[in-house]
Amino acid sequence: MPRLLFFLLILLTGGAAASGPVFDVHVHIRNGEASLRDYLADVESSGVELSGLGAMWFGGPHQARQGELDAIRTGNDSIIALAKAHPRVVPIATVHPYDEAAAITELERVAAAGVRVLKLHAHTQGFDVSDPRVETLVRRAGELDMVVLTDNANILPGDSEKLFNLVLRVPGTKFILAHIGGMNFRYWNIVALARTADGFAMDNLYFDISGPLLLVPGSPIEDEFVWTLRNVGIDHVLLGSDYPQMGLGAAVDALERLDLTGAEKEKIRRGNAARLFGL
Template identity: 25%
Template sequence: MADNAETSVATEGIVDAWMQQPTARFMDQPWLETLLRWTGLERRVPPVAATVAAMDEAGVSRGLLSAWHGPTGSLISNDEVAEVVRAHPGRFAGVATVDLTDPMGAVREIRRCVRELGFVAVRVVPWLWNLPPNDRRYYPVYVACVELGVPFCTQVGHTGPLCPSEPGRPIPYLDEVLLDFPELVVVGGHVGYPWIHEVLSLATKYPNFHVDTSAYVVRRLPPELVEFLRGRGRDRVLFGSNYPMLTPGRCLDGLGELGLDDEARALFLGGNARRVFRL
C-alpha cells in the first residue's frame, strides 16, 4: 500500500485544501493587519499567474479556492471564484460561502454553486461573523451540505486577526454540530491551537471530522497532531496553506522531519483531500 500511495502523490500531485485568490475588497480589510505584519505581505492582490506559479513550485496540482462573505458583505464572491476555476481547468476547485443572515438565500446559493458551478464544499469562517458553528444561523447551511453531499469547512483555533477566538473553540460548539448532523462531513482548518486536544478528541469521536494544516508551516505543527498524522489519524489530516498568507512551498518546508511513512505522506498531501472533496 505504501508504494501505491507514494506513486499516487507523484502522479496526481499535492492538493492544497485552503487557498484564496484575493480581491481588492479582501486585501483592504483592516483585520488583515496582524497577518500582514507576521507574514511580510503587502496589501496587494496577487495575480492568478503568481498563484499558479506558487502551486507549481511546490508540486501542488489542485488548489481549493475559497469565497469569503462576512457581515459587511462579499469579500470574494462565489462567482469570482468560479471565474478563476473556469479559466484554469483542473488546477482549482471552488469552495462556496454564504450570507448567514439570509438562510433561504444561503441554501439556494449552495445549491447553485454545487449544481451549476461545480463547487466541492462550503466554508464559513466563524471569527469573521463572531458566531460559533452551533449558532442556529448555520443550521440551514448544514442541511444543504448534507443534501448535496459536500463537506462543510470551517476554522478552528485562535484567530490571527484581532478578533475574538472563542467561536473557533471546538468543544462545545463543533461537538454539538457533529452530534446534530452525523452525516455532515466537516473539515476544521488552521489546526485548532491552542485547543489541539479538543480537536483530536473530536477527530477520534466523529468519523466525519477532519483537520487541515492551513496557516501553519509543517515544522511548526503541534507534536500531538504530528503523532496523530503518523498513526491512527493518517486518513483524517489534510494539507493546506492559506495562500497567499503562506505559500504552499513555505508550508511544506520541513516535511521530511515529520517522520511520515509513504502511506501517511501520500494521504496527507492529497489522498485525503481527493476522497473528502470527491476530486
C-alpha cells in the same frame, strides 16, 4: 565531493520538490486571474508539484458579511468562473448563515453550478457556531453533497468544543476544520475516545493542518502533533497553505520533516483530498 554522493544528498534533502504531487485545500484567490498567477508562480518557485487547489474568493480584506447578498453572489460567481477556466481549481463558495433563506438559496445555486465546498469563518463573518441557523445551513450543505470547510484556529472561546458538537449533530455533512485547532490541537485527541462510543464514528470529520504545521517540526511539541494526527486518523488529514498568508512550499517542507511514514505523508499531501473531493 564525489558525484554519486552529491546526487544522494539531493535525493535526501530535496524537500518539497521530491515529495510528490500536492493538493492545496486552502488558498485565498482574492483578485481572480492575477491572484491565481501569483499563487502558481509562488508554488513553482518552491519546487512543489501541484495537482490542484481549493480556491476561495474571501478572506482578509474581502469578507462575506451578513446582508451583503449581491457581493457574496458576485464573489461566488468569480471563483466559479475561475474554476471553469482552470481545471485544477476546485471552487469554494461562501454564504452567511444569518441570511437564513437567502443563504440557503445561494447555497443551492452554487451547488447547481458544480461547487462542492462551502467555506465559513465564524470570527471574520461574525456568527456563533452554536446558533441554530448555522446547523440549518450546514445540514442543507450535506444534503447537496457539499463539504463544509470552516475555521478552527481557536480565535474564539469554545471554538473547538462548539465545532465538535456541530459535527456530531450533523453526521450527514462532511466537515474540514481548518488549522486543526491552532496551537490547541491537543483538544482533538478526544476524537479517539469519542469513536469508542456507539454511534460516534465521526467519519465526517477532516482536518486541514495549515498554520500550526509550520511551527511544529523540530519543536518540543512535534511528537504530540504527530500523535494527534494519528489519533484523529491520517485518512482524515489534509494539507493546506492558507495562501497568501503562508506559502505551500513551506507547508510541504514542514510536512516532510515530521516523523510520519511515506505512505502517511502521501495521503496528507494529496490522497485524502482526491478521495474526499472525487478528483
